[in-house]
Amino acid sequence: MLEFIQQMVNGLSLGAIYALIALGYTMVYGIIKLINFAHGDIMMVGAFVGFFSLTLFGANIIVAMLVAMLVCAVLGVVIEKIAYRPLRNSTRIAALITAIGVSLFLEYITIFILGPTQKVFPASAFVVKAYDIAGLSILNKDVFVIVLAVVLMLILQYIIKRTKTGKAMRAVSLDQEAAVLMGISVDKTISITFAIGSALAAAAGVMYGIYYSTVNPLMGIVPGLKAFVAAVLGGIGIVPGAMVGGFVMGLLETIVSGYGNSLYRDAVAFGVLILILLIKPTGLFGKDSGDKV
Amino acid sequence: MQTLKENWGKYLVEVVILAALFTLVQYGITTRLLNQYYEITLTSMCINIILSVSLSLINGFTGQLSLGHAGFMAVGAYASVIMTNMLGYPFVLGLLAACLVAGLAGFIIGVPTLRLKGDYLAIATLAFGEIIRVILMNIDYVNGPAGILGITKMTTWGWLFGLTLLTIVVIVNLINSSYGRAIISVREDEVAAELMGINTTKYKVLAFVIGAMFAGLAGALYAHFFYIIKPETFNFLKSFDILVMVVLGGLGSTTGAIIAAIFITVLTAALQSFPAIRMILYALILIIVMIYRPQGLMGNKELSRQTFSRIWGGRK
DSSP: OHHHHHHHHHHHHHHHHHHHHHHHHHHHHHHHOOOOTTHHHHHHHHHHHHHHHHHHSOOOHHHHHHHHHHHHHHHHHHHIIIIIGGGTTSOHHHHHHHHHHHHHHHHHHHHHHHOSSOEEOOGGGSOOOEEEETTEEEEHHHHHHHHHHHHHHHHHHHHHHHSHHHHHHHHHHHOHHHHHHTTOOHHHHHHHHHHHHHHHHHHHHHHHHHHHSEEOTTTTHHHHHHHHHHHHHHOTTOHHHHHHHHHHHHHHHHHHHHHSOGGGHHHHHHHHHHHHHHHOTTOTTOOOOSOOO | OHHHHHHHHHTHHHHHHHHHHHHHHHHHHHTTOSOHHHHHHHHHHHHHHHHHHHHIIIIIISOOOOOOHHHHHHHHHHHHHIIIIITOOOHHHHHHHHHHHHHHHHHHHHHHHTTSOHHHHHHHHHHHHHHHHHHHHTOGGGTGGGOBOOOOOOOOHHHHHHHHHHHHHHHHHHHHSHHHHHHHHHHHOHHHHHHTTOOHHHHHHHHHHHHHHHHHHHHHHHHTTSSOBOGGGGSHHHHHHHHHHHHHHOTTOHHHHHHHHHHHHHHHHHTTTOHHHHHHHHHHHHHHHHHHOTTTTTTTOOOOHHHHHHHTTOOO
16 A cells, blocks of 8 residues: 555656646647647757756756746747748648657757767756655655646646636637637737747656656657647646646556556557547547547 | 550550669669669668558548558568568568558557547557557567567568559559549548548548558568568657658659658668758658648649650650
């Protein structure tokens, strides 16, 4: 039992990271119906920006995370402007193929500049300590990741529910044409959505760096796909769904690698995806709109 | 027999050109005029053509975006190697097994997933492709992640040339048949096709299975040329490679797929020592083609004799 709870704690922090990435997927999908394949790679860029802020400029971990979020917010907006905006009225397949292109571009431009080898996240940036609580070994990095992720999610909920920008985002995702008629700038709202989503991914990237203590140019692919599964699981386009989906995926993954075969870890994520797509493509929190299958 | 005779006459020019091409390359290989570098490039070219033409049937003609083509290639590669290397059957049976098992995998995956549309289908096929890879990594019989080493080289230029030609002929004939018209109607408007009494699911699965079979064939040819296969070779980046060819060539053009496959192979060979640059170029091709020419280089047009006679100002 104790071991099970221990696994749960590990799963929660991993889940928090997935949830943060899944939020970006779900927000972008909600607003322009695009599976932003490059989202995992934005997370990777965030991790590298964090890494260089720590090693080159000696920033502390919070500052590094803020810098990464800022850089990635700008990156997200630029990607949307250059690659996705010209395709807004074309087919979703064309947009998806472009997103795959952007994803490959970010991965290999990073390999081209920095080389393919992985870099060790500086241990001094975040000194890992273990606390012994009621027989459980709780790592401070787990607590840090979970608390920070929850804070970011609360801020996001506040932005979406209570601010004018959030209202505009909800309006555009509901009905773009009607939103335009109400005087909402669709372009600006979509840009803001990309900025927020990418910033969250960057925060997740830095957390991922702390969690696994290495960064490499292809690190975004697998967590990106898993976060996508999380977003679909929760119901893509639905913000609370992505949070729940992320945590479920994190827990599932630690359970499978803890009790089963860790080589099957990735297959489980994809298996979950296929099951949801076949049984309830709108996800756990989705309402049946009947247009997906 | 009448039609066959007529057809021979009609395609005489093509047959002569192809026979000349085959003999020339065969001569080059036997006399070692073409060194190993060219042999590898030519082999990759043929394999890429098979992959690209077969994916073009699914993505281009049926309009169902599949991102799991490398998975079927993996199934074919492993099935054939098990037949030839491990069980000792002749190469022909290995090739047949590759087609059958990959086709079966295509059927098993296609039936449930082809109910999905658009981007959901794309992601589901990507997931299945990855699941195939992970399963192969966990089978001890085929050495798991280490893969199979020391496969006997059986893929000769004759096999490559013949099977590439066979792939093209089968798929082109399929597209030009009544099956093909049904398949294209699914792409153009699924609802309308259904209203015309076309069993859209059947044709989608048919195209998917045939595409998968040829991907399996390509996998078998690959395995018996490059000595080694491992699950990692067939990850989704390989699927993206094939996607680049189809997108560049034009969604719905077999000649486009062939030209793009040749172009991409040459590009890959030229940039062999700069893999990062190659992938950056792939990425840019995908983005730029989608923004400026979403129908691809050829669109849904085919390069045919008429095109050549038009170019050379000849009369038809």
